[in-house]
């Protein structure tokens with residue numbers, strides 16, 4: 001089950017999706033037991049932005065049949081708060097650390113990448129490109145040109161692996177190819193699909209942010225298609241995610257060409273899901289290799 005992501009050794013191919021597992025809160029709740037049996041083979045942080053953000057007004061979540069719409073709005077401590085308070089604690093986790101960053105300009109991304117990459121606790125960075133570039137108004141990850149230009153801006157700043165996390169809200173293949181040509185070491189996908197929900201009482205949109213992103217089993221078939229198309233189009237590693245809730249779901253993404261699989265929404269239902277899915281995957285491989 002041991003594998004490798006951009007030269008980082010992983011004990012098994014199951015990591016977490018950014019923003020879906022709070023390792024610091026989990027350690028408060030479960031103590032050292034969490035560290036002894038950590039659910040993931042690498043930990044991907046919640047996305048951080050240059051300045052602190054309080055996130056969207058509530059309500060922030062809506063359950064759909066087989067899915068979850070979130071409109072969290074990236075609450076985070078900002079770069080300085082993250083580096084001072086969270087990073088030292090995340091650095092004590094027993095697995096490699098990937099830090100997810102998002103900015104709205106090249107300058108912001110440069111500040112984030114330089115500030116995070118120089119820290120020894122960090123094994124790799126994930127660029128969350130589901131955000132507008134304030135200068136052009138375009139969502140970076142919906143445009144191959146914007147994505148390539150972002151890579152041109154940040155690639156020279158670090159030798160650490162850069163993973164580009166794609167949005168499913170635009171055709172991902174041209175964007176993945178642009179990221180690879182700009183020097184990305186891996187592609188991760190899918191992020192959430194734009195979605196909304198209405199207040200059952202007739203008061204308009206339910207979510208405080210107006211709309212949000214759909215995740216969970218409801219998006220699994222879309223993720224499987226997008227992962228297989230991207231994996232066929234690039235030669236760098238692909239981290240596949242979207243609705244993974246079992247070892248079978250993870251095996252499907254691996255078969256579609258992903259090198260590593262991430263678990264997101266399922267961890268809200270079962271915080272130990274990553275470990276269960278890794279062991280289901282291992283049992284599956286054991287069974288298939290013994291015929």
Ligand SMILES: Cc1cc2nc3c(=O)[nH]c(=O)nc-3n(C[C@H](O)[C@H](O)[C@H](O)COP(=O)(O)O)c2cc1C
Nearest residue numbers: 017018019047070190191215216242243244264265
């Ligand atoms: C509550 C919540 C918060 C999320 N926060 C982030 C985030 O901060 N950065 C990011 O790149 N993706 C974020 N995601 C997207 C997940 O990492 C993942 O890409 C997506 O949910 C699809 O996987 P899943 O269906 O297994 O949840 C978030 C998803 C959820 C449900």
